[in-house]
Amino acid sequence: MDVIYLLVLLLVGALATYLSGDKLASKVALLFSLGAFGYSLYLLNLLEAGVNLDYTAAWITKPNIAFALKTDGLAMAMLLLTTALTPMIVFSGFGNDYKNARSIYALILFMSFAMAGTFLAADGLLYYIFWELALIPIYFIALLWGNGDAEERKKAVLKFFIYTLGGSLFMLTGFVYLYLQAGSFLLTDLYQLRLSCAQQFWIFMAFFLAYAIKIPIIPFHTWQAKVYQKAPTVGTMLLSGIMLKMGLYSVLRWQLPIAPLAAKGHQYVLIGLSVAGVIYGSIVALRQKDLKKLLAYSSLAHVGLIAAGAYTLTLDGLRGAVLQMIAHGFTVVGLFFVAEIIFRRYETRLIAEMGGIRQQTPKFTSMFLLLVLASVALPSTFNFVGEFTVLYSLFQVNLGFAILGGLTIILGAYYMLKMFQHAMLGEVNAKPFADVTFNEGLLLVLIVAVLFFFGLYSKPITDLISPSIENILIHINR
Amino acid sequence: MNTLIALVGLGVLCLLFEIINLRKLLVPATILGLLGVLALTVSEYNMPGSYYGNMIAVNAFSVSFSSLFIVLTIFLIALSHNFYESHQSKLSDFIAIKIFLLSGAVAMVSFGNLAMFFLGIEVLSISLYILAASSRLNLKSNEAGMKYFLLGSFASGIILFGICMIYGAMGTFDTTEIAELSRSAELPIWFPIGIALVTIGMFFKIAAVPFHFWAPDVYEGSPALTTATMSTLAKVTAMATLFKLLTAMNAEISYQYQIVVVIVSMASMTVGNIMALKQANVKRMLAFSGISHAGYMLMTLLSTNNSAGNLLYYAAAYSLSGIAAFAVILYVCKNRDNEDIVNFHGLGKTNPLLAAILTGALLSMAGIPIFAGFFAKLTLFSQTIQAGYLVLVIVAVVNSIISVGYYFKLILAMYTKEADKARTGTPVLIYGVAIVSILLNLALGLFPSLVMDLLG
Numbered sequence: 001m002d003v004i005y006l007l008v009l010l011l012v013g014a015l016a017t018y019l020s021g022d023k024l025a026s027k028v029a030l031l032f033s034l035g036a037f038g039y040s041l042y043l044l045n046l047l048e049a050g051v052n053l054d055y056t057a058a059w060i061t062k063p064n065i066a067f068a069l070k071t072d073g074l075a076m077a078m079l080l081l082t083t084a085l086t087p088m089i090v091f092s093g094f095g096n097d098y099k100n101a102r103s104i105y106a107l108i109l110f111m112s113f114a115m116a117g118t119f120l121a122a123d124g125l126l127y128y129i130f131w132e133l134a135l136i137p138i139y140f141i142a143l144l145w146g147n148g149d150a151e152e153r154k155k156a157v158l159k160f161f162i163y164t165l166g167g168s169l170f171m172l173t174g175f176v177y178l179y180l181q182a183g184s185f186l187l188t189d190l191y192q193l194r195l196s197c198a199q200q201f202w203i204f205m206a207f208f209l210a211y212a213i214k215i216p217i218i219p220f221h222t223w224q225a226k227v228y229q230k231a232p233t234v235g236t237m238l239l240s241g242i243m244l245k246m247g248l249y250s251v252l253r254w255q256l257p258i259a260p261l262a263a264k265g266h267q268y269v270l271i272g273l274s275v276a277g278v279i280y281g282s283i284v285a286l287r288q289k290d291l292k293k294l295l296a297y298s299s300l301a302h303v304g305l306i307a308a309g310a311y312t313l314t315l316d317g318l319r320g321a322v323l324q325m326i327a328h329g330f331t332v333v334g335l336f337f338v339a340e341i342i343f344r345r346y347e348t349r350l351i352a353e354m355g356g357i358r359q360q361t362p363k364f365t366s367m368f369l370l371l372v373l374a375s376v377a378l379p380s381t382f383n384f385v386g387e388f389t390v391l392y393s394l395f396q397v398n399l400g401f402a403i404l405g406g407l408t409i410i411l412g413a414y415y416m417l418k419m420f421q422h423a424m425l426g427e428v429n430a431k432p433f434a435d436v437t438f439n440e441g442l443l444l445v446l447i448v449a450v451l452f453f454f455g456l457y458s459k460p461i462t463d464l465i466s467p468s469i470e471n472i473l474i475h476i477n478r
Numbered sequence: 479m480n481t482l483i484a485l486v487g488l489g490v491l492c493l494l495f496e497i498i499n500l501r502k503l504l505v506p507a508t509i510l511g512l513l514g515v516l517a518l519t520v521s522e523y524n525m526p527g528s529y530y531g532n533m534i535a536v537n538a539f540s541v542s543f544s545s546l547f548i549v550l551t552i553f554l555i556a557l558s559h560n561f562y563e564s565h566q567s568k569l570s571d572f573i574a575i576k577i578f579l580l581s582g583a584v585a586m587v588s589f590g591n592l593a594m595f596f597l598g599i600e601v602l603s604i605s606l607y608i609l610a611a612s613s614r615l616n617l618k619s620n621e622a623g624m625k626y627f628l629l630g631s632f633a634s635g636i637i638l639f640g641i642c643m644i645y646g647a648m649g650t651f652d653t654t655e656i657a658e659l660s661r662s663a664e665l666p667i668w669f670p671i672g673i674a675l676v677t678i679g680m681f682f683k684i685a686a687v688p689f690h691f692w693a694p695d696v697y698e699g700s701p702a703l704t705t706a707t708m709s710t711l712a713k714v715t716a717m718a719t720l721f722k723l724l725t726a727m728n729a730e731i732s733y734q735y736q737i738v739v740v741i742v743s744m745a746s747m748t749v750g751n752i753m754a755l756k757q758a759n760v761k762r763m764l765a766f767s768g769i770s771h772a773g774y775m776l777m778t779l780l781s782t783n784n785s786a787g788n789l790l791y792y793a794a795a796y797s798l799s800g801i802a803a804f805a806v807i808l809y810v811c812k813n814r815d816n817e818d819i820v821n822f823h824g825l826g827k828t829n830p831l832l833a834a835i836l837t838g839a840l841l842s843m844a845g846i847p848i849f850a851g852f853f854a855k856l857t858l859f860s861q862t863i864q865a866g867y868l869v870l871v872i873v874a875v876v877n878s879i880i881s882v883g884y885y886f887k888l889i890l891a892m893y894t895k896e897a898d899k900a901r902t903g904t905p906v907l908i909y910g911v912a913i914v915s916i917l918l919n920l921a922l923g924l925f926p927s928l929v930m931d932l933l934g
Contacts, residue, residue: 060853061927062787063860125856129847136846144893154890161886165846166879173875176860 002043003053003069003120006079009036010113018106026094029105033087033112040076040083044464047076054122056186063125064184070122074468077322077461078119078249081329082242086112088446089237092337094439095344096232104145104234111137111238118246124175124185127254128168131246135164138238142231156226163223167213174206178258190258191475197261204262207255214247215303218277228296229349233340236292240299241333245325248303251310252318257475263313270311271397275404277304282411286418291339291349294419295332298375301408302328308405309390313476317393318469323461324386327374327451331383334371334447341440342423345433351422356429364436365424367444372420374451376413381455479529479536481519481544482584488515489577496570505559505907508573509552516548528590532652535590542790542932543587543718546797549918550711551580553801553911554703557808560905561703572612576707579605583715587722592641592651595723599637599683603630606712609704610696622699629692633682640675643668644727653726660728670732676723683716684772685765687745694753697765702811705761706804709768714793717775721789725782739779740870746773747877754884760807760817763884764800767843770877771796777858777874781865786933788857791922794929795850798919799842805912806836809905819888824897833892835912840885842919845878850922857930 013032020028047053053071071079090108098104114137117130139161146153175185181199182189195203212220228236256263263270281301288294306328309321341364342357343349358365374381377388387409395402436444454461488511495504519541526537555573562569582601589595607630611623641651647669648656660669678689685693697705750770757763775792778785809832810825811817826833842849855878859871922929 060925060930062930063857129852132847132852136841140893143890150894154894158883158886158890162879162882165882169875169878172856173859173863173871176856176863176871179860180864 002046002051003055003071006036006039006043006083007113007117007120009039010109010116014106014109014113017109018102020102022101025102025105026090029090029109030087030094032109033083033090036112036116037080037083037087040079043071044076044080047071047073056122059126063179065125066123066184066186067126068123068186069120070187071120072468072471073464073466074249074252074322074472075119077326077465078245079116081245081326082112082116082119084450085237085241085329085333088333088443089234089241091439091443092237092333092340093234095340095437096234098145098232100144104141104232107137107141108234108238111141112242115242115246119249122187124178124187124190124254126185127250128172128175131171131250132165132168134243134246135161135168138231138235138243141235141238142227145232146230146235147232148230152226153230156223156230160223160227163213163220164210167210167220170206171210174203177206178203187253190254193258195259195261197265200259200262201265204255204259204266207250207259211247211251211255212273214250215244215307216247216277216300217273217304217307218280221277221281221300224300225293225296228299229290229292233336233343236296236336237333240296240336241329244299244303245329248306248310248321248325251307252321252469252472256310256313257472260313260476260478263311263476267311267313267397271308271394271401274304274308274311275394275401277301278308278405278408279411280304282408282415285415286411288415289350289352291342291351291354291419291423292336294351294415295335295339298412298416299328299332301412302332302375305387305390305405305408308401309393312390312393312397313473314393314396315469315473316389316396318472319462319466320386320389320391320393322465322469323458324383324390326461327382327386327454330447330450331371331375334444334451335375337440337443337447338368338371341436346431351419354423354429355426356424357433358424359428360433361435363441364444367436367441367448368424369420370448370452371444372416374448374455376416377409379455380452382451382453382458384455385458479527479534479588480522481515481548482534482581482588484515484518485577485581485584488512489574489581492570492574492577501566501569504570504573505555508555508577512548512552512555512577516545516552519544519548532590532654533594534585534588535653536588538933539722539786540584540588542929543715543793544584546790546794547580547583547587547711547715550714550797550801551576553805553915554707554711556907556911557703557706557805559907560812561701561808572609575605575608579609579707579711583711586715586719589722590653592644592653592656595719596634596638596641599719600634602712602715603634603683606630606704606708609707610700612704613701616701618699619701622696625692625699626696629682633679633689636682637676637679640672640677640679643672643675645672647672656727669728670735673724673728673735677720680716680720680723681742684713684720684775685769686742686772686776687749687769688742690746690749690769693769694762694765697768698759698762698817702761702804702808702817705764706801706808709764710797710800710804713768713772714775714797717772717793718789721778721782721786724779725786736780739776740867743773743776744870744873746770746776747874748773751877751880751884755880757884758818758820760811760819760822760888763819763888764803767881767884768800770881771843773877774855774858774874777862777867777870780867780870781861785858785861787930788854788861790933791850791926791929792854792858795842795854795919795922798915798922799839799849799851802835802839802912802915802919803843805908805915806832806839809908809912810901819891820898822888822891823895824892825901826893828897828901831909832912835916836892837889838916838919840889842923844882844885848920848923850919850926853923853926853930857926 121127585598754766
């Protein structure tokens with residue numbers, strides 16, 4: 001029952017933000033999102049104390065749909081990621097002067113509500129509803145507050161919407177089929193199903209379409225770069241920081257345990273596609289001139305590696321994937337925030353027009369450098385823990401995959417440092433670069449602190465997620 | 479039974495209001511009267527019975543659908559107040575016609591005899607012919623009325639011919655007796671031919687492909703409120719009637735017949751959606767969208783034993799979102815000479831509430847949760863998979879994706895373009911209807927069991 005209050009809090013927060021008017025909206029949103037974060041820490045406490053937080057209530061009798069929420073360690077980790085990033089994302093918007101501010105902040109909180117619901121839902125249909133609900137706010141955020149040419153943006157955002165909706169509808173068809181087999185949408189009942197190989201293959205494919213588009217895995221990534229570039233930075237943060245984790249999380253929670261035979265049978269193809277994303281993303285990132293687009297392609301490379309880790313079906317792979325999901329969430333939010341800070345001062349996202357910022361703002365430069373280093377998985381950062389574990393699991397499957405996957409670090413270091421060089425170093429830029437404000441600095445310090453703290457001491461998170469991952473593995477290897 | 483008598487009485491009263499000069503009270507009084515009739519109808523839910531030698535058969539099916547029709551009519555009449563502002567002197571005629579139309583609709587779902595069915599469909603159709611041509615001085619409206627009348631009466635003729643065939647085969651108009659006789663092994667060939675002819679006539683009324691050609695022109699030409707009536711009330715009435723005809727007359731629907739339904743359903747969805755993508759006129763777009771929704775609703779005919787509840791739910795979800803959408807359209811296109819998408823530019827800035835309602839209505843039609851349209855499609859798909867038509871469901875899913883394209887075209891226009899003209903006034907009734915209907919739609923989405931469980 002306790003978990004529901006968190007969802008209610010976020011929903012009420014969205015409503016209150018909308019009603020509070022344009023001037024107060026950002027503060028009300030921050031207040032509610034911080035409240036949600038505090039409350040999820042309390043939930044974490046309860047969970048650690050061994051309290052059962054699962055909740056099930058009847059909702060619809062025909063078809064049999066329950067309002068079921070499951071809060072194990074894995075869901076809790078994702079929930080914390082969501083509620084920790086939401087206040088940061090809200091806070092990052094403080095420096096911007098949005099038109100119709102109450103709507104954008106309300107949409108951010110509403111999206112946070114839907115994403116938290118997706119991570120918690122333990123009934124297939126409830127999960128699907130939250131999954132779709134998350135799509136509507138981001139559509140409007142990207143459409144209405146985005147940048148660049150309006151016509152082009154409209155096209156990019158509509159493509160994104162139709163792509164993801166199309167993928168999800170196939171997932172829905174898969175769920176309906178499962179329902180006809182099991183007589184309920186409950187996660188536990190679906191885990192009990194013993195489907196034949198052929199059935200599992202089709203279910204796996206239906207789910208795969210939805211997840212591969214959301215994550216995105218090659219060749220379903222074509223919507224991504226344009227939308228990341230065109231969306232306002234808060235939207236990009238929501239998309240890359242949390243929303244694509246919905247896809248990865250769903251792979252672990254729904255796809256693998258329900259159709260393990262299909263995953264095992266096509267393991268090489270799946271890992272191959274994911275690793276192809278790593279290499280493709282890295283190479284395309286090398287050629288980018290737009291900072292946000294570069295970060296979008298680097299994100300494509302990183303999530304490719306996460307997906308590869310998940311499809312190894314080993315304990316290390318799954319655990320590494322989850323760790324890297326969290327690490328990537330914080331890193332990418334930080335990096336996009338840096339891009340926004342530069343944009344606020346220079347009104348440009350082209351790397352060529354930057355340069356020579358370091359001498360004007362050494363503090364900001366150090367923060368940026370730390371984020372870049374975290375993104376290329378320097379040891380002692382959280383990303384290192386995640387990427388190393390994933391690469392280790394890839395090595396267990398096949399040496400070739402590990403080598404190809406390892407390219408992400410080498411290529412990543414190359415394009416990220418090159419970008420850093422061009423953007424920050426060099427002759428002093430003629431244009432003055434005002435030092436970061438207190439708010440901006442605070443957010444950057446927070447993100448860097450999180451990344452280094454868990455890089456040095458990742459045990460709390462590992463302990464939190466390990467039991468549920470082991471449980472998932474039992475279902476995969478039944 | 480009482481519903482029908484009360485409705486006809488109410489219609490006559492509406493005409494009397496004009497004579498005793500109480501025009502101002504007409505809309506509120508009619509709505510109150512309809513609410514009374516609604517209560518009367520709901521009270522019959524647990525009292526099935528047949529009246530006048532089984533001319534009228536009251537059962538859960540007829541009561542639930544009649545209630546839905548009455549609710550829709552209440553909305554349509556509430557919208558009339560604003561819509562007919564400039565023709566005050568004819569207000570009572572228009573409202574009385576709508577009430578008579580409703581009585582036809584109620585007769586169509588509660589008939590026990592094919593004669594009664596035909597009376598119902600004629601009362602409904604003739605009222606619609608009049609309403610389509612009711613903008614007397616507008617050439618397009620005249621054309622719409624004439625076109626609808628010619629094609630509609632042709633379809634009525636086919637239905638009548640079908641009924642004659644059925645009579646020839648069975649020797650009776652009574653549906654219970656026909657159902658008894660149709661279970662016997664030796665059926666005269668005239669019976670399936672009759673059923674096929676009646677079905678074709680009904681396909682015409684619900685505008686299923688390939689009998690849809692009238693719909694876009696008639697929808698576009700008719701006054702907007704008439705279009706609203708046709709696309710919500712008339713469409714779901716015809717669909718419910720077709721369902722009832724098939725269930726009431728023959729217990730088993732043959733395999734060949736089902737294949738025809740599958741093909742018509744696929745064709746309606748695909749043609750409707752693809753044509754809708756190209757439209758610049760919102761009424762025309764909604765006409766094509768209505769054709770595709772007819773295709774979805776036809777899927778219920780594939781498992782008639784247990785899909786009555788689904789049909790009711792789908793009809794309610796579709797028509798409530800239709801009413802909400804048309805309420806906004808009426809507001810936006812008042813005093814404009816057409817209903818092009820251009821008129822909706824900037825609605826998100828000038829009237830955020832109405833824009834949000836129209837967005838909600840379109841999302842419901844596109845089948846996005848948490849709106850009722852989502853559950854309607856979900857249960858429909860799951861039932862159709864169960865009946866063994868996986869291919870049909872896949873076509874339907876692909877069509878759902880296509881439909882997002884044109885629904886979002888309108889949403890984009892509202893939010894991303896700048897308004898060219900200022901919009902003034904906040905007509906209470908239009909806002910009220912829009913808000914109540916979208917809230918009802920949401921409530922159905924949150925608690926689908928409320929409606930779904932009404933019919934077993």
